[in-house]
Amino acid sequence: MKRMSLLPALLLLVLLASCGTGAQRRTFPVEMTLQPMTGPNERGWSVTPEALHVSVGPVRFYEGHVLLSRRAPRFDPFLLLGGTAWAHPGHYLPGDAMAEVLSTTVVDLLAASPTVLGEANAVTGDYGSMELTLPVPPATGDAVAPLGGHAVRVRGMATHTDGRRVRFDAALDLPKPIEGIRFERALAEEVGRVRITVDLNTWLGRIDFATASPADAEGVSTFPTGSQAMNALARGVEDTGAYVVTWVEGATQ
Template sequence: MIRRHILTGALALAAAPTFLGGCGSEAERRVFPVEVSATLPGGANERGWTVTVESAHVSVGPVRFFEGHVLLSSQRMPRFDWYSLIGGTAHAHPGHYTPGDALGEVLTTSTVDLLAGATLGDASAVTGEYGSLELTLAKPTATTDAQGVLNGHAVRVRGTARNTDGGTVRFDAVVDLPAPVAGVRFEKSLGMEAGRVRIAMDLGKWLGRIDFATATDPDADGVHTFPATSQAQNALVRGVEDTTAYVVTWVEGAAR
């Protein structure tokens, strides 16, 4: 709440041409579009499964930008990574991450077809030194997911996984996260130049730790799901929570 108030106050002050931001620097109010897209898996995952993604949808928003920079560590210490006991691999966590002042936000929530990509909307923002963002993957509502493609979940991925032994698993997997994905790296000294932010969600990292053999037996249509306590579901949640699965870049030039 404090961080949100910082941004709200900053934007209110920015109703004038400029205002004094952090460290005595002048900041100006501006907007920029925020896009979301996907990067598809390439090659076999850690468990030897090659995955073809047939559809991927996500409920995204709000998205908030902060000045704090992210220092990545391979493990979060001193917390023990229990997931390693069932064959998982610890992923990168933000280490010693402090968000700092809020610099921009997109408050709307949208259902995005990741294979097609979409623009979430314009971020209300200020100029300054950006270091990170916070990405909320929220459960959709009947309004934000009018077509029901997410079936009430924040993330839904469908596809086919094949292993080297000839096994094939058609899957329909869903994820709901208890908290936003915080501490996603985005480093940019942002002025008034034209451009937009692009968030590429790496589906290879989402699916990279899954042993698809731990999915349920197929249903009448031959589709497998992931039981709540299965390695497959745990690995998928870990993949979606992985901050390095989100590559955020600034694309120069006017929006398409």
């Protein structure tokens, strides 16, 4: 992705201005990895992923802290399909910008080690939250090919506790960034990096794979628009609780 070379410098000027004269410029790497599923989801399905890709970036950090609510909105049509309430920020104001990774990276979440998303241009201070953008990749080529023109793509085998099996290929696009992800830390000049861990239990935890489409000639089902499977996947990916953000001490290996 092409950007003007002075953009990081302008960002830092904005960050320093918003955080006051006590803030110091710094950078830190941001990486992403996966927490695999540990058992059947709430519908009784265990999933063995065969491919799991997501387009990530920009990633933004703010000073505002998040008060999480487990209550669903007063009326949620998805609950009529058997969904459950999900974690979302309540009374959340992002506050001052603290750091930003501008680039977009296609992440293979099944990779053996975390994927570095980029170096955050940042300032020191008290961090409270993160905003995560999962966009349709702006470029073409081998790196983005696994996504098939989408922001998120999951392929694998789902097996129910009663023995039913569904081989699936599901893709998803998000209408807006995921706001209000918790990241609470006072950052000074210590060496380290931010790690974003995607919880696959949350991403796939609500899906009833029996609502996927009939299998095609190759035995693969998809998630039709408006189906319980597609709605549940969207809810899982949009759930702020699906992203555990931590500070890892030490230099990147």
